[in-house]
Amino acid sequence: MAGAVHVLDNYYLAITLLITIAYQLCFFSIAFSFKFDKLTDFAGGTNFALLAILTLAFSANRDHARNIVVSLFIIIWALRLSGFLLFRILKTGKDDRFDDKRDKFWSFLGFWVFQMIWVWTVSLPVTILNSPNVTQFDQPAFGTGRDIAGIILYTIGLVMESVSDVQKFRFRSAHGSDGAVCDVGFFAWTRHPNYFGEIIIQFSIFMIAVSPAASGYLHGGAYAALYASIVGPFLLTALLMFLSGLPLQERPGAKKRYEKGIKWAEYERYLQRTSILIPFPPQLYSKMPVFLKRTIFLEFSLYVFDPAKHADQSKTQATAAEEGRTRRSDEQDLRN
Numbered sequence: 128m129a130g131a132v133h134v135l136d137n138y139y140l141a142i143t144l145l146i147t148i149a150y151q152l153c154f155f156s157i158a159f160s161f162k163f164d165k166l167t168d169f170a171g172g173t174n175f176a177l178l179a180i181l182t183l184a185f186s187a188n189r190d191h192a193r194n195i196v197v198s199l200f201i202i203i204w205a206l207r208l209s210g211f212l213l214f215r216i217l218k219t220g221k222d223d224r225f226d227d228k229r230d231k232f233w234s235f236l237g238f239w240v241f242q243m244i245w246v247w248t249v250s251l252p253v254t255i256l257n258s259p260n261v262t263q264f265d266q267p268a269f270g271t272g273r274d275i276a277g278i279i280l281y282t283i284g285l286v287m288e289s290v291s292d293v294q295k296f297r298f299r300s301a302h303g304s305d306g307a308v309c310d311v312g313f314f315a316w317t318r319h320p321n322y323f324g325e326i327i328i329q330f331s332i333f334m335i336a337v338s339p340a341a342s343g344y345l346h347g348g349a350y351a352a353l354y355a356s357i358v359g360p361f362l363l364t365a366l367l368m369f370l371s372g373l374p375l376q377e378r379p380g381a382k383k384r385y386e387k388g389i390k391w392a393e394y395e396r397y398l399q400r401t402s403i404l405i406p407f408p409p410q411l412y413s414k415m416p417v418f419l420k421r422t423i424f425l426e427f428s429l430y431v432f433d434p435a436k437h438a439d440q441s442k443t444q445a446t447a448a449e450e451g452r453t454r455r456s457d458e459q460d461l462r463n
Contacts, residue, residue, distance in 0.1 A: 131187035131259040138258045138352055139185065143178050147247045150174050155239040159232065165216050167242075172209020174246045176202045179253050186257035192269035194262075197253050197336050200281055204328050207285070211292050249329060249363050251356040252336035260349045267342040273334050280331035287313060287406075288324030295321075306389035308397045316406040318397075319376075322367045323404050329360035373403065373430055381432035386439055403430060 135141035154170035157163060183189050183198040255261060294312040313320035333356060339345050340353040366372065381398065385391050400413035403426040412424075420426045432438075 131262055132185035133259055134185065137260040139182050139254050143182065143250065143254050144247050146178065146181070147174055147243050150177065151239050151243045151246070155236060158239075159235055165213065167238075168212035168216065169209045171242050171246055172205040172212070174242075175205035175250055178246070178250045179205075182254050182257035187259065187262040188257065188266065191266060193266060193274065193335060193338065194257055196269070196274075196278075197256055197332050200328075200332050200335075201250065201253050204285065204288075204325075207289060208325075211289075215296065245362070245366065249359040251359040252333045252353075255352050255356045256336040256339075258352075261339065261345065261353060264339065264345050264349060266339045266344055271338050271342060273338045273341060277331040277335035280327050280334065284324040284327030284331060286324070288321045288328065291320035291324065306384070308390060308394050310397055310401070313406070315401070315409060317402045317404060319373065319404055320406065322372055323406065326360070326364050326367065329363050333357050333360050368404075368425070369429075377403065377430035378432045378437060382437055385432065385434055402426070 135145075151170060151174065154166050158166055179198040179201045183194060186194055188194040291313040294314065295309055298307070298309045298311055298314075317323055336356065337353050340350045345353060368374075381394065383389070384394050400409040402409075402412050402420075402424050405424055407424065412420075415424070421428065
């Protein structure tokens with residue numbers, strides 16, 4: 128077995144952080160200088176792959192099945208995601224997330240700093256597993272119960288995320304801007320199957336990476352560090368649930384539909400019968416008590432749109448008046 132490459136610290140924390148900062152700043156400089164939206168998600172996904180490749184190449188266990196598997200898993204996930212997002216942005220032309228930031232240096236830079244934190248933290252299970260302080264210990268042979276369970280969960284998560292991305296893209300392409308509710312495929316069982324798949328993927332990678340500690344092969348700081356790397360999957364879950372994912376889509380999306388009258392009745396039925404995150408049969412979810420939806424199924428009150436509390440009634444009335452004028456005009460045309 129080849130020896131480990133020691134760089135700055137024996138957990139590879141400093142070198143991966145410095146690489147991430149430099150990598151993201153390079154792409155930020157291009158994006159800000161040329162007001163170019165097409166590299167943002169590509170920069171995030173490829174950064175994951177870069178860290179996994181480098182730490183595996185530096186690792187004393189670069190030929191160990193477990194290290195190879197977790198490194199490949201995060202590389203496959205990251206390149207698949209960044210490739211899809213690049214394809215989508217090339218089709219749409221621009222990223223609406225940056226409409227209020229693109230010309231503001233510090234606001235735009237703030238997004239890229241956020242992306243640095245995301246990449247570095249979510250990579251921790253792979254980074255630490257590959258590091259010298261962990262590889263100095265023996266490892267259990269690959270194929271433990273945790274390894275097998277992790278592979279199964281990873282496969283489920285990758286299929287859900289990949290297929291649901293394609294399902295939604297094809298649905299939106301077919302329906303254009305008609306406001307149709309996407310309830311096809313996985314979206315019939317959960318409103319956000321891609322997020323659920325992504326969360327499963329990260330926890331499955333941690334499950335495999337933590338096997339040496341869970342099997343009693345590690346001691347001291349290495350044991351604690353490998354378990355502490357669960358902060359990566361937890362951060363990704365927190366971001367999707369409380370910052371950049373569900374909060375930006377659930378209530379704002381419902382508010383927009385209600386105020387503009389975009390198939391609101393159809394969408395309201397979809398909300399009632401479809402779990403927000405955890406896949407569940409819609410026939411059963413529609414009959415579930417509200418307190419179970421708000422607790423076990425994670426549909427917290429911050430996601431829920433209440434027209435009486437959250438809608439701008441002036442916009443609603445304007446939309447209703449416009450629809451009334453349109454109907455009267457149509458009726459007049461028919462009489463003439």
